[in-house]
Amino acid sequence: MTSRPSDSTKASRLPLALAVGAVVLMLFAPLAVYPIFLMNVLCFALFASAFNLLIGYVGLLSFGHAAFFGGSAYIAAHSAKVWGFTPELAILLGVGFALVLGVMIGWLAIRRQGIYFAMITLSLGQLVFFVFLQSAFTGGEDGIQSVPRGHLFGLIDLNPTMNMYYFVLTLVVAGLFLLYRVVNSPFGAILTAIRENEDRAISLGYSTRRYKLVAFTISAGIAGLAGGTKALVFQIATLTDVNWHMSGEVILMTLLGGLGTVLGPIVGAAVILSLQNYLAGSMFPVTVVIGAIFVACVLLFRRGIVGELSAWLQRRG
Amino acid sequence: MTTIFGVPAAALYGQLLIGLINGSFYALLSLGLAVIFGMLRVINFAHGAQYMLGAFGAWMLLTYAGVGFWAALVISPIMVAAFSALLERFLIRRTYKLDHLYGLLLTFGIALIVEGAFRHVYGSSGNPYMTPPALAGVIDLGFMMLPKYRGFVIIASLAVCLAVWFLVERTQFGAYLRAATENPRLVQVFGINVPLLLTLTYALGAGLAGLAGVLAAPMYQVSPLMGQNLIIVVFAVVVIGGMGSIIGAVITGYMLGVIEGLTRVFYPEASATVVFVVMAIVLLLRPTGLFGRA
Numbered sequence: 001m002t003s004r005p006s007d008s009t010k011a012s013r014l015p016l017a018l019a020v021g022a023v024v025l026m027l028f029a030p031l032a033v034y035p036i037f038l039m040n041v042l043c044f045a046l047f048a049s050a051f052n053l054l055i056g057y058v059g060l061l062s063f064g065h066a067a068f069f070g071g072s073a074y075i076a077a078h079s080a081k082v083w084g085f086t087p088e089l090a091i092l093l094g095v096g097f098a099l100v101l102g103v104m105i106g107w108l109a110i111r112r113q114g115i116y117f118a119m120i121t122l123s124l125g126q127l128v129f130f131v132f133l134q135s136a137f138t139g140g141e142d143g144i145q146s147v148p149r150g151h152l153f154g155l156i157d158l159n160p161t162m163n164m165y166y167f168v169l170t171l172v173v174a175g176l177f178l179l180y181r182v183v184n185s186p187f188g189a190i191l192t193a194i195r196e197n198e199d200r201a202i203s204l205g206y207s208t209r210r211y212k213l214v215a216f217t218i219s220a221g222i223a224g225l226a227g228g229t230k231a232l233v234f235q236i237a238t239l240t241d242v243n244w245h246m247s248g249e250v251i252l253m254t255l256l257g258g259l260g261t262v263l264g265p266i267v268g269a270a271v272i273l274s275l276q277n278y279l280a281g282s283m284f285p286v287t288v289v290i291g292a293i294f295v296a297c298v299l300l301f302r303r304g305i306v307g308e309l310s311a312w313l314q315r316r317g
Numbered sequence: 318m319t320t321i322f323g324v325p326a327a328a329l330y331g332q333l334l335i336g337l338i339n340g341s342f343y344a345l346l347s348l349g350l351a352v353i354f355g356m357l358r359v360i361n362f363a364h365g366a367q368y369m370l371g372a373f374g375a376w377m378l379l380t381y382a383g384v385g386f387w388a389a390l391v392i393s394p395i396m397v398a399a400f401s402a403l404l405e406r407f408l409i410r411r412t413y414k415l416d417h418l419y420g421l422l423l424t425f426g427i428a429l430i431v432e433g434a435f436r437h438v439y440g441s442s443g444n445p446y447m448t449p450p451a452l453a454g455v456i457d458l459g460f461m462m463l464p465k466y467r468g469f470v471i472i473a474s475l476a477v478c479l480a481v482w483f484l485v486e487r488t489q490f491g492a493y494l495r496a497a498t499e500n501p502r503l504v505q506v507f508g509i510n511v512p513l514l515l516t517l518t519y520a521l522g523a524g525l526a527g528l529a530g531v532l533a534a535p536m537y538q539v540s541p542l543m544g545q546n547l548i549i550v551v552f553a554v555v556v557i558g559g560m561g562s563i564i565g566a567v568i569t570g571y572m573l574g575v576i577e578g579l580t581r582v583f584y585p586e587a588s589a590t591v592v593f594v595v596m597a598i599v600l601l602l603r604p605t606g607l608f609g610r611a
Contacts, residue, residue: 061418108597111604115360115417116556120600123553126546127593134586244549248425255422287433294426298419299411 015262026169035165036233037277041270042172043230048253048265049179050222055251056260057183058215059195061118063247064105064125065223068098070242071128072224077144077237078137087150087158091171091228098224099217101128106216110209113198122244129242143238147231164233171229175222180262182218191215252290255297258304267305324582330461332578338467338536340574341474342529344567346551347558348478349525351566352485354555355498356518359409359420363401364551365544366428367523370397371530373435376446376539386449390531397527398520405519410512428548435541443538470532477528478567481521485563494518553596559609569607 029038047069054060072094080090105128109120132138139145149158158164182188193201194208201208231237240246249272257268272290279286301308319326346364353361361367374393378384384392404427412420452466485491497504497511505511530544537543551570558569573592581588599607 061421108600111600112556115421118418118421119360119552119556120596122549123556123593123596126549126553127590127597130589130593134589248429251422285433285437287429288437291426291429291431291433294429295408295423298423298426299408302415302419 018263023169023173030162030165035161037273039165039168039233040230041273042168043226043233044250044253044269044273045266046172046175046229047223047226048250048257048269049176049262050219050226051250052254052259052261052265053179053182053215053219053222055254056264057188057191057195058212060110060113060212060216061251062109062121062216062219063118063244063251064109064121064123064128065220065250066242066244066246067105067125067128068102068220068223069227069230069250070237070239070246071101071132072098072227073231073237073241074132074138074144076228077147077231080150080232081144081147082137085150086154087152087167087232090150091225091232094228094231095221095224098227099221102217102220102224103213106213106220110212110216122247125244125247129239129244132242133239138237138239141239143236144231145236147235147237149232149235158232168229168233171225175225176266179218179222182215183262187211187214249290252294252297254304255302256293256304258307258310259302261304261306261310264304264306271305322583327461329582332582333575334461334463334467334578335581336575336578337471337571338574339577340571341471342533342547342570343551343554343574344478344570345474345525345529345532346547347554347566347570348481348563349522349529350551350555351558351560351563352481352525353519353522354560356494357405357409357413357420357515358417359412359424359519360417360552361519361522362421362424362548363404363428363431364424364523364526365548366431367397367401367526367544368530368533368547369432369435369541369544370400371527372446372534372537372539372543373439373530373541374527375531375534376444379446386447386531386535390528393531394524394527397530398524401523402516402520405516409519410515413515432541432545439541441540441542443540443543446534446539448535466535470536473532474529477525478563481525482563482567550592553592557592557596557599557606559606562608565606565608 026038026042047065051062051065054062072091075097076090076094079085079093080087085093105121105124108124109117112120133140137144149164151157152163152167156163156167158167183191190201190206190211193204193206194211198208227241230241253268253272254265255268256271257266258264272293275289276286279289297304303311321329346368350361350364353359353364371393374396375386375389378389378392379386408427409420409423412423448466452469455462455464456468457463483491485494493504493509493514497509497514501511526544533543554569554573555566557573558565560566573595576595577588577591580591587594603609
C-alpha cells in the first residue's frame, strides 16, 4: 500500500489532486443531486471513515460504533432543542460526549483482541442503547423530534438547505482531513505496526495499549461528529442511530468500499445509501440484500471496491 | 405476607424462576457457541437466527403439517442442524484460513439474510404456540406455584447440557473432537476426517440453538426477530465465562439468568443492562473471563 520514498512526490500528488477534485465536485453536486441525500452520504462517509481508522489501520473490529454516532446525535439534538445551543456548540458537545464514551468503552475493550474485542464493543454498545432507551430526555421510541438547526455562530441561518449543505460539507471535509493526517503521521505508522505484529511493537518499546486507546477515542469522536451533524441535518435523533444494526451497517459500508483504504469507506457509504434509497421504493427486503452483500464481500472480494480497483490498476501499471 | 429483604417472597421466587428459565436459554445458547468456537474458531453470529429457526420450525410443523410439540422437539433441531451443516460446508468453511473476524462477519451476513427473509414473509409480529397439553397447568411446590412447562424447560436444558458435556468429554467422538481442537493436522494424519468433524460440530452447535428455540416457542411469541437481541446478551455471557470450557459456559449461563432475575426484583430499571455491567466488571478484574484461559 505504501509507496517508496523515491517516488513519493509523484505518488502524493495524485491523491491530493483526487481529493481537491472530489471537494470541487461536492461543491457543485447539489445542482444535480438532492442535497439532503448528499448530506446523508457525507455524514455516513465520515462515520465509516472514522470506523475504518480502527479496522483498517489498527485491525480492531468495533461492533459498537453506533453508540458514539447515535449517542452524539442525542446529545446534539437535546442541547440544540432544549438548551438552545447554537449548532456548532451542539455538535461540539456531541463530539465531547462521544470522546468521553470512547475513552470509557475503549479502555474496557482493548483488554481483549480480535473476536472478543468485537463482542465486547457490541455488548457495551447495547448497554449504551438501553441507557438511551430508558432515559427520559430521549423520548423513547419517538426520539427527539423537530430539532432546530439554528444559526451558525448565532449569525448564519442554517434552515435554508444550501447553507446547511455547505456547513456539513465543511465539517465532513475537516473530519476526513483530520483522519488522513492521523493515518499518515508517525502515530499512524505505529498503529499499522500494531496491526501487523503487536508483540513486535511491544518489544520495540511501544505501549500499544495506549496507542490503541487513543486511536479508539479519535475514532469515537469523529463518529460522534458525524452523528451530531446528521441529527441537525434531519432535525431528529432516534433509537435507530444508536441501535446495533447501525454498527453493522457501518461495518458493511467500510467492508464493501475497502478496509484500510482512504476512499473505500466514502465509496461504500455512497453505494449502500443509494442502494437503500432505491430498495425502499421496491418490495424487496433491504435486510436480505444487505446480508447478501456481507456474504459476497467476505467470500468474493475482501479488498472491497476501492481495494480491488487499485489492485487491478497496479497489475496493469 | 412473608417478605425477604423487604420484598414479598412470592415475587422473589417468581423472578428467581424466570431468571432460571432465562439462564437455561443462555446456557444452551452459550454452550452451542462454545462448542462451535472451540473447534472452528468461529464466533457464530447466526446463532440467534438458528434459535429463531428452531422455534419457527416447530410452529411451521404444527401449522402446516399438524406435527405436535414432542415430535417437533426432535425434528426441528435436526432440520436446523442439517441446514447449518450445508452453511458450514459451502460458506463458512471458506473463512477458516482467513482472519477470524471474517467468520464473524460472514455469519452476521447469514443471520441478516435468514431473519430478513422470515420477516419479509411472516412480518415482525409474533405467532403464539400452544403449550403441550401434558405440560399445561401448575404444580404446587408449597412455597410457590410452578407452571409445569417452565419446570420442564429447566430440567430439559440441564439434561441437554449434561448430555453435551458427556458427549464431548467422555465419548470416542468427543475425544476426536478435543484432539482435533488441539492439533487438527495430526488428527487428520491418523486418518480421521477432520473437515467432516468440523461440519458435524457446527451442526451440533446450531442444533442446540434450534432446540433452545423449540423450548422457547410455547413461552414466548414465535417471531422472526426473537433471536436478535438475545444473541447479544449471550455474547456478553460468553465473554464473562470465557470460552475455555463447556461447564464454564453452562454455569455462567445459569448464573447470569439468576442475577438478571434478582435485579428485576431489587432494581428493575437495570434488568436489561445488568449482564453487560457484569461483563464490564469481569473485564476489569479478570479479562480472560471467569473460566477462560489466557
